[in-house]
Amino acid sequence: MSRRFTPKVVTASDLRQGDVVWLTADDRWTRDIAEAELVEDEAHAELRLLFALGQPQTVVGPYLADARRGPNGPEPMHFREAFRARGPSNYPHGKQAVRG
Amino acid sequence: MYRYSDFDEAFVRARVAQFRDQVARRLSGALTEDEFKPLRLMNGLYLQLHAYMLRVAIPYGTLSARQMRQLALIAERWDKGYGHFTTRQNVQFNWPRLQDVPDILDALADVGMHAIQTSGNCIRNVTADHFAGAAADEIADPRPVAELIRQWSTDHPEFSFLPRKFKIAVTGSPNDRAVTRAHDIGLRMLRDGSGAAGFEVSVGGGLGRTPMLGQVIRPFLPEADLLPYLEAVLQTYNAAGRRDNKYKARIKITVFEHGLAAFRDEVETRFAEIRPEFRGADRALLAEIRAAFAPPAFARLPVGGFEAARARDGAFRAWCATNLAPHREGDHAIVTISLKAHGATPGDATAAQMRVMADLAERYAYDELRVSHEQNIVLPHVPKAHLPAVFDALAAAGLGTANIGLISDIIACPGMDYCALATARSIPVAQAIAQRFAALDLEHAIGPMKIKISGCINACGHHHVGHIGILGLEKAGVESYQITLGGDATELAAIGERAGPGFAHDEIVPAIERLVRAYLALRAGPDETFLAAFRRLGPAPFRAALYPEEARRDAA
Numbered sequence: 001m002s003r004r005f006t007p008k009v010v011t012a013s014d015l016r017q018g019d020v021v022w023l024t025a026d027d028r029w030t031r032d033i034a035e036a037e038l039v040e041d042e043a044h045a046e047l048r049l050l051f052a053l054g055q056p057q058t059v060v061g062p063y064l065a066d067a068r069r070g071p072n073g074p075e076p077m078h079f080r081e082a083f084r085a086r087g088p089s090n091y092p093h094g095k096q097a098v099r100g
Numbered sequence: 101m102y103r104y105s106d107f108d109e110a111f112v113r114a115r116v117a118q119f120r121d122q123v124a125r126r127l128s129g130a131l132t133e134d135e136f137k138p139l140r141l142m143n144g145l146y147l148q149l150h151a152y153m154l155r156v157a158i159p160y161g162t163l164s165a166r167q168m169r170q171l172a173l174i175a176e177r178w179d180k181g182y183g184h185f186t187t188r189q190n191v192q193f194n195w196p197r198l199q200d201v202p203d204i205l206d207a208l209a210d211v212g213m214h215a216i217q218t219s220g221n222c223i224r225n226v227t228a229d230h231f232a233g234a235a236a237d238e239i240a241d242p243r244p245v246a247e248l249i250r251q252w253s254t255d256h257p258e259f260s261f262l263p264r265k266f267k268i269a270v271t272g273s274p275n276d277r278a279v280t281r282a283h284d285i286g287l288r289m290l291r292d293g294s295g296a297a298g299f300e301v302s303v304g305g306g307l308g309r310t311p312m313l314g315q316v317i318r319p320f321l322p323e324a325d326l327l328p329y330l331e332a333v334l335q336t337y338n339a340a341g342r343r344d345n346k347y348k349a350r351i352k353i354t355v356f357e358h359g360l361a362a363f364r365d366e367v368e369t370r371f372a373e374i375r376p377e378f379r380g381a382d383r384a385l386l387a388e389i390r391a392a393f394a395p396p397a398f399a400r401l402p403v404g405g406f407e408a409a410r411a412r413d414g415a416f417r418a419w420c421a422t423n424l425a426p427h428r429e430g431d432h433a434i435v436t437i438s439l440k441a442h443g444a445t446p447g448d449a450t451a452a453q454m455r456v457m458a459d460l461a462e463r464y465a466y467d468e469l470r471v472s473h474e475q476n477i478v479l480p481h482v483p484k485a486h487l488p489a490v491f492d493a494l495a496a497a498g499l500g501t502a503n504i505g506l507i508s509d510i511i512a513c514p515g516m517d518y519c520a521l522a523t524a525r526s527i528p529v530a531q532a533i534a535q536r537f538a539a540l541d542l543e544h545a546i547g548p549m550k551i552k553i554s555g556c557i558n559a560c561g562h563h564h565v566g567h568i569g570i571l572g573l574e575k576a577g578v579e580s581y582q583i584t585l586g587g588d589a590t591e592l593a594a595i596g597e598r599a600g601p602g603f604a605h606d607e608i609v610p611a612i613e614r615l616v617r618a619y620l621a622l623r624a625g626p627d628e629t630f631l632a633a634f635r636r637l638g639p640a641p642f643r644a645a646l647y648p649e650e651a652r653r654d655a656a
Contacts, residue, residue: 015133016197018198056132089527090448090531094150
């Protein structure tokens, strides 16, 4: 019996800015997790990660992070990924500053 | 203050040029990340949770006004307008862009600063007592020795690929403010029976996943033997330290696994071999460095105005009571500037605040500032006559908080708000504790209290040596905070004991409040500190306060 696959997003750090990016279904890197591709199939997830690993001039350290489908697009599951998607809690910097 | 020689200047500039080229090659694709990572780390550049982070060395925590102003300029031009002072007496910028880092390093080199060896498995920035050269209780200024070790260890070819990072701390005072026993090597300056200068050398201290206090390997090392002896310790560690397991690679594990006696025998054998190779160049250099650390020409100003202001002004009096320490000159004081305003991020200073501190140092304090490992800024030499003006200027800049050594003077690592290694946040916990006890108006009644918070097991926040330590972990997908009790960072160093199960993020502040209220109820009197009460009573009554349900169950 295979265990149920938890959907994933591909995420990494941008090489130049160092900030958090997510991979979209049309092969772009976005700074808004809601625009990311939610990958619900394990084999496809591996392919998408391989694609990301093939872009070392754009991103650093790509990996698969657990995510869930939300009303506006993928949402992080683990609190670490939630912080990455939002920014630090002591100042309105990071992604939360961009979104306003 | 020590000024860079032409050699230092050329060395640092060459490093910046190298790194500029390395960044260009990374951006062009000529270097992979695997190739680039060790190069950027050697220049203090990390990739963290939200951005790159540049860690700038502040050797033995000493800064001039000009250097502090340059940090302000960097914060404004290339970062988000602030810097974060750390428990390693360094400063970190949390938001630089990769392509800007060579320019930042050039700007640092303009004022004799750099980020070399602030990361990697090498000898890191040497730390020292932040009151060095000023404290009334000091035997000798430890900074010349720290500077000698910096010069010896910078790019030392034999020690650039140690099994793991290596930290050395020096104190010149019997009251240890440099946490020497939590370092790979701790040096305490001493004089022997005949008055000759030397060091008590401890080895194998460290916090992190396996906290250990350093053990004395040489009770008295003559000053002339310092570098060859350090070299012998490093050689022994370099050869015997484990490279198979990162978590067992620090010297504390090497000493623990081999036993102090066997480790010491090996060190002494090597020392005997290499000692003759040191023919006095190191001694001559130390003498030169010492001259550069000559104390300022202390001004003799009347203290009557200071006394009158203290009698007249309650806010100034409160600040004097907590933020001043005795200076070796009776008409001077050591000022600790709190970077812990209630609700602020411990260790953060805005560019504007950095400029205020630089101006005050220049105008009133012989152009000298220090970074303390407790994440505050120190003006080491201030004539008492100037203290009212210094306080007024600090208060106007949001830097006048009178809380040094109190419950809101919390050490906190960046935690999961910034750090890629963290397992939980630290900063919001520190902010909430400080605000809670400010709202209760209890912190002066509580008295001396060291709370130290780490956001992971690596213990950058020194939680093991906090009177109350807080360690942030992940448990079942949420942040969980473990409390340790009874730690001590001084010459009486002790590792705190774990109190029991962890607390959720929204439970940790109420837990700390119960703990502190229990202390207030149990103490023999206002003069018995939390740590003294804990030592007298043991952990049981404090555990009962932390886990009331368990206590009720046990009583039933």
